Amino acid sequence: xxxxxxxxxxxxxxxxxxxxxxxxxxxxxxxxxxxxxxxxxxxxxxxxxxxxxxxxxxxxxxxxxxxxxxxxxxxxxxxxxxxxxxxxxxxxxxxxxxxxxxxxxxxxxxxxxxxxxxxxxxxxxxxxxxxxxxxxxxxxxxxxxxxxxxxxxxxxxxxxxxxxxxxxxxxxxxxxxxxxxxxxxxxxxxxxxxxxxxxxxxxxxxxxxxxxxxxxxxxxxxxxxxxxxxxxxxxxxxxxxxxxxxxxxxxxxxxxxxxxxxxxxxxxxxxxxxxxxxxxxxxxxxxxxxxxxxxxxxxxxxxxxxxxxxxxxxxxxxxxxxxxxxxxxxxxxxxxxxxxxxxxxxxxxxxxxxxxxxxxxxxxxxxxxxxxxxxxxxxxxxxxxxxxxxxxxxxxxxxxxxxxxxxxxxxxxx
Numbered sequence: 001x002x003x004x005x006x007x008x009x010x011x012x013x014x015x016x017x018x019x020x021x022x023x024x025x026x027x028x029x030x031x032x033x034x035x036x037x038x039x040x041x042x043x044x045x046x047x048x049x050x051x052x053x054x055x056x057x058x059x060x061x062x063x064x065x066x067x068x069x070x071x072x073x074x075x076x077x078x079x080x081x082x083x084x085x086x087x088x089x090x091x092x093x094x095x096x097x098x099x100x101x102x103x104x105x106x107x108x109x110x111x112x113x114x115x116x117x118x119x120x121x122x123x124x125x126x127x128x129x130x131x132x133x134x135x136x137x138x139x140x141x142x143x144x145x146x147x148x149x150x151x152x153x154x155x156x157x158x159x160x161x162x163x164x165x166x167x168x169x170x171x172x173x174x175x176x177x178x179x180x181x182x183x184x185x186x187x188x189x190x191x192x193x194x195x196x197x198x199x200x201x202x203x204x205x206x207x208x209x210x211x212x213x214x215x216x217x218x219x220x221x222x223x224x225x226x227x228x229x230x231x232x233x234x235x236x237x238x239x240x241x242x243x244x245x246x247x248x249x250x251x252x253x254x255x256x257x258x259x260x261x262x263x264x265x266x267x268x269x270x271x272x273x274x275x276x277x278x279x280x281x282x283x284x285x286x287x288x289x290x291x292x293x294x295x296x297x298x299x300x301x302x303x304x305x306x307x308x309x310x311x312x313x314x315x316x317x318x319x320x321x322x323x324x325x326x327x328x329x330x331x332x333x334x335x336x337x338x339x340x341x342x343x344x345x346x347x348x349x350x351x352x353x354x355x356x357x358x359x360x361x362x363x364x365x366x367x368x369x370x371x372x373x374x375x376x377x378x379x380x381x382x383x384x385x386x387x388x389x390x391x392x393x394x395x396x397x398x399x400x401x402x403x404x405x406x407x408x409x410x411x412x413x414x
Contacts, residue, residue, distance in 0.1 A: 013063030014127065018120030020112045021069050021076040028054065029116035030061065033124055041113040046078050055086045066130060068123035070095040081135050091123065091130040098122050140309050143280040147306035150273040151350065157266040164192070164259040170246040171256060172201045178235055181225075187267035192260055193223055199256035202248040204239035212236050277302040286311070289408045293401065294370045295361040300354055304401070307351040311406050317399045323347045324355060326395050355394040362393070372397050 015038055020027040024046050030039040038061065044054050058065055066089040069076050076092060084090045101122050123130060136144070168175045172195060179190040197219055198204055204212055213232040220227040246252050281287055281302035291301050314320040321327045325347030362373050375396050379389035 014124070015058075015061045015063055015065040016120045016123035016127070017058060017065060017067040018116045018118065018123060019067060019069040019076075019079060020115040020119060021072050021079060022112070023075055026069075026079055027112035027116040029113065029120045030058075031117065031120035031124060035121075037117075041116050043112075051079065051082045055083065055088075058083075058088065065089070066091060066123055066127065068093060068119045068130065070098060070119065080133050084133060084135055089130075090133040092133045093122070093131070101125075134313065136309055139280055139283055140306075143277060143284070143302065143306045144309065146273060146277050146280060147303060147350075150270065150277060153266060153270045153273055157263070157270055160259070160263040160266050164195075164256075164263055167256060167259050168195060171199060171244055171248075171252055172203075172239070173242040173244065174238060175201075178238060183267070185271070187271035188264065189267070190225060192263060192267075193225075194219075195256060196260045198239075199253045200246070200248045201239040201242055201244050204236055206248075209233065209236050274299065274302075277306065281305050285412055286405045286409055289405055290401075293397075293404070294367055294372070295358040295365075295397075297361070300358055300361070303354045304351075304358070307348055307354060308401070310409075311402055312409060314402065317402045320402045321395055321398050324351045324394070324398055325349070326352060326355070326391050326398070352394070355397065356390060358397065359390045359393050363390070371400065 013032065016031050018029045018031065020029075026044050026046070027041055028039070028044055029041040030037070032038055039057075044050050058067075067083050068091050069080060071092050071094060080090050080092055098119060101118060135141075165176050175195050175198075176191050178194065181190040183189045207215065213229060213236070216232045216235065217227045219225075278298055281290075284305060286305070287301070290296055290305055291298075296304065308320070308323075311320065314323065318327070359372075359376070362370065363376065366377075367373050372393055376389055376393040379392055384392070
């Protein structure tokens with residue numbers, strides 16, 4: 001086993017507590033250097049009573065104690081926060097760092113007990129470099145949680161929008177392409193409101209051109225949309241130029257109405273979540289600095305802040321870039337040294353997506369005096385592929401973000 005600790009700290013006994021976390025319970029193992037098992041693996045539920053008993057049991061250990069666990073979504077948070085508040089040195093490590101550790105056996109055995117022991121031994125071998133877990137403050141935690149809900153809601157909205165379009169393909173083909181109006185502040189869209197009133201193409205072409213134009217004008221006035229006679233004629237021509245597979249029945253109307261209702265609910269929820277993110281982000285000290293960066297607006301700014309958190313938790317610019325997974329790790333073996341490699345993609349995929357959107361804004365607006373765009377333009381001139389210069393520019397943006405925001409936060413505490 002690649003587990004024996006090769007060091008001592010001032011002759012003091014050290015105990016490493018490995019915790020394999022799962023939903024509602026954890027497996028605990030306590031090891032000392034040279035493979036000494038202090039406490040055989042045992043299970044603990046994530047209840048206040050059992051966590052208090054765990055804390056008391058760990059306090060009885062002599063010497064210095066550190067706790068190591070993997071980042072497992074939200075499952076590790078109750079245990080990590082409780083032990084941190086109880087005064088223990090807690091380290092939450094990336095699962096990828098532990099995955100290949102100690103795999104010197106041909107047998108692929110995996111149990112909670114073995115995983116807890118592996119984490120304890122990993123902690124012993126990396127004792128001096130274990131990163132200390134510090135819980136996020138309440139606002140940052142809620143911002144990140146709200147953003148996670150926003151992402152899920154956005155996926156649901158996309159699914160429901162595609163479902164409505166698929167349904168309209170049989171009842172009112174291309175109805176979703178009739179209007180180019182952007183979504184309103186409340187999340188509503190003109191084409192969705194339109195098909196709620198005209199769920200089938202025969203609802204349009206079943207009328208005379210003049211009768212539809214009059215009805216469409218009343219509809220626009222009722223819903224606060226601008227009316228155009230030319231647009232009314234375009235809609236009429238489009239409806240009459242398509243053949244619908246689904247017959248115009250009460251069931252067809254019911255199905256479209258249900259699809260519209262579900263999509264409206266998702267769009268309203270998405271807008272509410274976006275507004276809540278904006279409110280939470282605005283209460284954080286770095287908000288004005290982040291919002292002042294080119295390419296960052298009221299939508300992308302809170303997303304960046306949610307994913308990055310307090311920038312001071314990263315010890316360097318490189319650490320933040322690695323967290324985003326847009327670093328290109330070196331590769332060298334023997335006489336072979338590869339200097340140009342793909343990004344690692346081992347960090348936050350949500351942060352990479354947001355960064356890509358920021359880069360898209362910068363590329364679209366092309367501000368000649370903006371450092372990130374100047375860098376991007378140079379890479380394009382060198383003939384770099386699209387994704388290469390976009391991710392390289394995101395790397396530069398993150399480095400500027402780190403330096404600017406950290407300097408501002410430090411100045412507030414000076």
